[in-house]
Amino acid sequence: SQKIEQNSEALNIQEGKTATLTCNYTNYSPAYLQWYRQDPGRGPVFLLLIRENEKEKRKERLKVTFDTTLKQSLFHITASQPADSATYLCALGNNDMRFGAGTRLTVKP
Amino acid sequence: EAQVTQNPRYLITVTGKKLTVTCSQNMNHEYMSWYRQDPGLGLRQIYYSMNVEVTDKGDVPEGYKVSRKEKRNFPLILESPSPNQTSLYFCASSYGADNQPQHFGDGTRLSIL
Numbered sequence: 001s002q003k004i005e006q007n008s009e010a011l012n013i014q015e016g017k018t019a020t021l022t023c024n025y026t027n028y029s030p031a032y033l034q035w036y037r038q039d040p041g042r043g044p045v046f047l048l049l050i051r052e053n054e055k056e057k058r059k060e061r062l063k064v065t066f067d068t069t070l071k072q073s074l075f076h077i078t079a080s081q082p083a084d085s086a087t088y089l090c091a092l093g094n095n096d097m098r099f100g101a102g103t104r105l106t107v108k109p
Numbered sequence: 110e111a112q113v114t115q116n117p118r119y120l121i122t123v124t125g126k127k128l129t130v131t132c133s134q135n136m137n138h139e140y141m142s143w144y145r146q147d148p149g150l151g152l153r154q155i156y157y158s159m160n161v162e163v164t165d166k167g168d169v170p171e172g173y174k175v176s177r178k179e180k181r182n183f184p185l186i187l188e189s190p191s192p193n194q195t196s197l198y199f200c201a202s203s204y205g206a207d208n209q210p211q212h213f214g215d216g217t218r219l220s221i222l
Contacts, residue, residue, distance in 0.1 A: 004151075032208050043113075043199050043213030044152070051208065089152065096167055097142065097211065101151035 002028045006090060006100040013080055014108055021075040021103045023090035030092035033066055033073050038087045038102065047088075048075075080107045111136045115200050115214035122190060123222050130185045130217050132200035140203045141183040142167070142211070143175065145196040152199065158183055159205075190221045 003026045013019050023033070032051045036044035050057045050066045050073070057064045063076040077084050087102040113134045122128055134141065142157040144167075154167030158177040172194055174186040183202075187194060198217045203209035 034210060041216070043201075043215050044211075045213070046210035049208065049210060091152075091211075093207075096154055096157060096165075098154070098168070099144075099152035101149060 002026070002098065004028070004090065004092060004098055004100040006088075006103045008103045009101075010104045010106070012106045012108065015081060017080055019077040019080050019084070019105055019107070021088050021090075021105065023073040023075070023100055025071050025092055028071075028092060028098070029068075032093060033064075034091045034093070034097075035062075035064055035073075035075050036089040036091060036099075038089060044089055077105075080105075082107050082109050111212065113200055113202055113212050113214040115198075115217050117217060118215065119218050121220040121222065124191055125189050128187050128190060128219075130187075130198060130200075130219070132183045132185065132214060133181050134183075134200075134202040134212070135181065136202060136204075136212065137180065138202035138204055138212070139180070140205055140209065140211075141177065142201045143173070143183070143185045144199045144201065145169065145194075146199060146216075147196050155185070155198075187219075190219075192221050195219060195221045 005024045034049045035047045038044040048064045061078045065074045087104045089102045090100045116131045143155040144152040153169045156175040158164045200214045201211040203211045
């Protein structure tokens with residue numbers, strides 16, 4: 001069966017460091033992969049999309065990689081700040097969307 | 110302001126009492142979708158709609174109904190709610206299903222007693 005795993009439920013890092021979150025998937029061939037941020041009590045907010053033929057995408061302090069051979073995406077936040085503390089979700093899709101359970105990131109001052 | 114609006118935001122009700130959660134978007138999006146979010150399980154898709162009068166089952170459609178009579182509205186109907194449908198529900202919309210970021214509402218917390 002199809003599976004999406006974000007292999008850390010929670011990640012704690014120090015302000016200024018780079019946070020790296022992982023999304024692995026099995027039995028799936030997504031055309032694209034997206035990353036969302038979710039704050040408590042709010043709906044997810046779209047951050048980045050990367051297509052299967054792209055290796056890397058950047059947006060300000062965010063970087064996403066997509067390795068279809070390893071079936072893995074890495075999400076990096078450089079120079080992390082306490083305001084980056086949130087849950088981050090990866091999502092894979094074709095016509096339907098499947099989400100990972102999320103990784104709760106805490107950036108400590 | 111571009112937004113997805115869900116109502117109600119919170120609801121406590123009893124087993125078997127039919128309820129409807131409304132969802133409306135003002136972005137002229139073709140694709141709309143409903144998810145439920147449970148601790149440890151993440152977001153799971155209930156139903157989605159590619160356009161008016163076109164709906165399809167997601168991963169967990171049992172116990173739910175949807176309709177898409179107008180482009181902007183996509184209500185979620187629980188004909189006979191049960192306690193295992195207690196959850197946080199999100200509606201989302203996008204321009205299309207393929208390669209498009211989804212815009213989410215702020216969620217509806219349902220408690221079925």
